[in-house]
Amino acid sequence: MSIVARHDLHFLVHRLSRGFPLSDMEASAISHLPIMLKHVEAGADILREGDPASEACIVLEGLVCRYEIVAEGGRQIQAYHIPGDIPDLAGLHLQTLEHNICALRPSIVAMVSHRALHILIAEHPQIGARLWRETAIDAAVAHAWVSNIGRRTARARMAHFLCEMLARYQALDLASDTIPCIITQLELGDSQGMSVVHVNRVLKSLKRAGLIEMRGKNIRIRDQVALQFAGDFDPSYLHLSEAVH
């Protein structure tokens, strides 16, 4: 997975092509964006709250998250970002971002200057529309998280979350039944609004029910349909494969 030759932007192109393919010229324009590769070690921040951003980062490999520290002492992970995602795309239109972005695992990201992106968008309005769509999807996912955390029991919440992660990796052809990244139980808790202890118990319950199992440090979904049912999961909000009008 770490061969330099593979470090291109094909996951991003793939994402933006969802629904309706980009033209060769557009795909090529994206691939030729002036990027700077950055290897980030696990736990390292990529962007800090309040930084005036002048560039965006595209996840190429690894696992990145957006998080915030709240006064009462806890960390809240607001989103996970997998290859092809642009965690700080919103920074293109906002002065500052009010969250941190960090790598949870050793990761590789591509840094692109906002200037380059603005030029790209000006020359290829269609790409601008697709990127705007990404911002909209980001919001849709966040809203789904609000519902998940606000109104579902811990068990259903966890099931829903696991379904989301699996579906996103499946859309990239990076998974069939196993979530290919390692997420610790502490991280699961910090994203789903529960304590590590309770995460552990909920996972145990899902294992006992035959819905999931551990495969080394990864989580394998043994019964995706049942898990989706347990989590009241409908993948529509991820907009993984819809057409563009």
Next chain:
Amino acid sequence: MSIVARHDLHFLVHRLSRGFPLSDMEASAISHLPIMLKHVEAGADILREGDPASEACIVLEGLVCRYEIVAEGGRQIQAYHIPGDIPDLAGLHLQTLEHNICALRPSIVAMVSHRALHILIAEHPQIGARLWRETAIDAAVAHAWVSNIGRRTARARMAHFLCEMLARYQALDLASDTIPCIITQLELGDSQGMSVVHVNRVLKSLKRAGLIEMRGKNIRIRDQVALQFAGDFDPSYLHLSEAVH
């Protein structure tokens, strides 16, 4: 408040002008959008989950919310929309929206066809950027809600939410210390992920502490600074007044 002559898009223009004013031509182009006014009664849906949308609605008066019904039976209100907001702006780039939009109070909205918006954006790219920014802010607010619901106690969560609503109305010059819309305790609970009973107790606690008081059916913030402290509130994420680059 219901004089027809006031039913223009000035709140929207105001929103989009934040940070750096729009040109007269741009402001005028927005004001001349072909809109259809729609009076919506309290409780009526404006958009249903999964509707293939071909138009967007701009809130002119009243209070509108985005919500979802989860399997376990509860309603989760994901966002409140006040005058100048476009609750379903994301629909401009997504096939379908996976949430409902309804009026919580008698409201007036302006319906605009996506076609008209696309033309507007094509002719005024700057307006497109500002609308894109709105999508980004929508996502930022949703992420703040994730943190709020996921990691704060009921009391801090409520304080944070009240600060948010007040700040948004203040930015429109529609409030000084009183949230000018009525939100029932049931609605507060459905948005903050708590039961009506607990909402009532939390509000009581905030009243006893002298942070808020009731003014008829409205909530008046008696000590905004203290309430912000109690809710660990920092308005940055609302991006109410920042410059555009």
Next chain:
DNA sequence: CGCCAGATTGAGGAGCGTCAAAATACGTGG
């Protein structure tokens, strides 16, 4: 082989949900 991050388990308690009832406000028609 020892160390350490992460996982697991137990016990006890706080926060918050549920159920149920009463109180209050609000709109409507007489």
Next chain:
DNA sequence: CCACGTATTTTGACGCTCCTCAATCTGGCG
């Protein structure tokens, strides 16, 4: 202007979910 039906608020009692604290266990690695 009052009577009445409905929506909302308020309060109490009780219990479940989930948190905290704390200890033990496991697997990976130098």
